[in-house]
Amino acid sequence: MGHDGMFSGDTENVMRWLSGAGVLLGLASATVIVIVLARKAEWRASAAARWALLVGLFVLPSMTMLAGNVVGLHKSKQSCTQCHTMDPWVADMKNPASTTLAAKHYQRRWINEDQCYTCHSGYGLGGNIKSKLGGLSHVMHYYFTGVPDPLKIHEPFPPATCLYCHGETAKYQKIDQHEDAEMKPKIESGEMSCFECHASPHPRKKP
Amino acid sequence: MKLLTAACVLALFGIGVSLAHFLWPTPLLFASFMLLGQGAFGLAMALYVAVIVRDLRSRKVL
Numbered sequence: 001m002g003h004d005g006m007f008s009g010d011t012e013n014v015m016r017w018l019s020g021a022g023v024l025l026g027l028a029s030a031t032v033i034v035i036v037l038a039r040k041a042e043w044r045a046s047a048a049a050r051w052a053l054l055v056g057l058f059v060l061p062s063m064t065m066l067a068g069n070v071v072g073l074h075k076s077k078q079s080c081t082q083c084h085t086m087d088p089w090v091a092d093m094k095n096p097a098s099t100t101l102a103a104k105h106y107q108r109r110w111i112n113e114d115q116c117y118t119c120h121s122g123y124g125l126g127g128n129i130k131s132k133l134g135g136l137s138h139v140m141h142y143y144f145t146g147v148p149d150p151l152k153i154h155e156p157f158p159p160a161t162c163l164y165c166h167g168e169t170a171k172y173q174k175i176d177q178h179e180d181a182e183m184k185p186k187i188e189s190g191e192m193s194c195f196e197c198h199a200s201p202h203p204r205k206k207p
Numbered sequence: 208m209k210l211l212t213a214a215c216v217l218a219l220f221g222i223g224v225s226l227a228h229f230l231w232p233t234p235l236l237f238a239s240f241m242l243l244g245q246g247a248f249g250l251a252m253a254l255y256v257a258v259i260v261r262d263l264r265s266r267k268v269l
Contacts, residue, residue, distance in 0.1 A: 019229045026222045026229070033215045033222075041208060050259065053211070057218050057255045061248050068225050068244070072237040079234045139238040 015071050022067035025060050032056030073132045080116040083138070085147045088206050101201035110165075119201070123164055150206065157201075159187050162194045210261075214254035221247035 006013070033056045036049055043049055081090050092098050093106045093115070102119075105111050111118045121131035134154065141147055166172045177183055177197070186192035195201070224244030228236040263269045 019232070022229045023226055026226050030219060030222045033218055037212065037215050044208060044211060050262075053215075053255060057214060057251055061218060061221065061252070064222065064225050065245055065248055068228055068240050071232065072228060072240060075232045076234070076237060079237075082234055135234075136238055136241055139234045143235065143238075 011074070015074055018067045018071050022064050022071065025064045025067065029056050029060035029064060032060065076132050076135045077114045077117040079135060080120075083142060085142060085151070086116075089202055092203055099199075100203060101199065105201075119161055122158065122161070156190070156193060157195065158190050159192070159194050160190065163188070210254050210258050214251040214258070217247045217254070218251035221245070221251060 032052055036044060036052050036056065039049070080086055089102070092100060093102050095103060096107065102115075105119070106115050117131065121127050172178055178187065183192065187194070221244045224236075224240050224247070228240035228244065260269065
């Protein structure tokens with residue numbers, strides 16, 4: 001018997017459950033707090049009130065926050081296209097006539113999902129956290145300090161991101177320059193960018 | 208008692224922001240949850256700890 005429907009182990013479904021749990025935990029926490037606030041001042045000074053608040057102010061909110069972080073940081077993977085600042089680049093990515101690397105990767109589904117996030121986050125836990133917190137700062141810029149014009153990538157795009165998929169392919173390895181004794185270490189160390197030889201993955205200027 | 212009430216109000220604010228973030232997971236509400244919601248929760252917890260410590264000191268437990 002399959003695990004479909006509401007008990008599917010699919011990440012999106014797990015996030016829905018976590019969101020539901022977060023809402024219930026938050027409501028339970030609020031209920032405890034409201035009950036404590038509604039009681040008389042003498043009771044609020046009692047040990048029973050302290051224990052109730054240990055649950056309402058500490059235990060339940062901690063679990064709510066944990067669920068909120070997991071759900072929010074997961075959703076942030078898909079949030080790039082929700083920001084109008086990125087509209088021109090998203091349009092290029094989806095334009096069938098575009099020949100940019102990003103458009104090819106997106107339209108041919110060389111990357112199946114979370115395409116922006118896959119290329120713009122480093123691999124491993126540290127990279128994930130860094131890129132998600134980076135996304136958070138982008139939201140802050142959007143609403144409070146304004147979006148810089150022209151937009152620039154925060155730091156040089158690391159060749160390691162391309163090599164993660166391409167590095168071990170026969171097609172990559174049969175290119176002499178990739179295996180060249182002088183160039184190979186420079187590519188692998190990030191000293192040399194893939195885009196010194198290959199076309200820019202996005203349009204150089206705002207499309 | 209005022210500290211405890213302040214902690215409760217801050218926690219309720221944090222819960223409100225968290226619920227909004229769960230129900231409408233937009234980038235703005237996520238950013239609000241991360242900064243305002245968790246900030247309010249953190250402050251509420253700190254106030255609660257301060258109340259407990261003060262209480263224990265008054266009873267000469269600490």
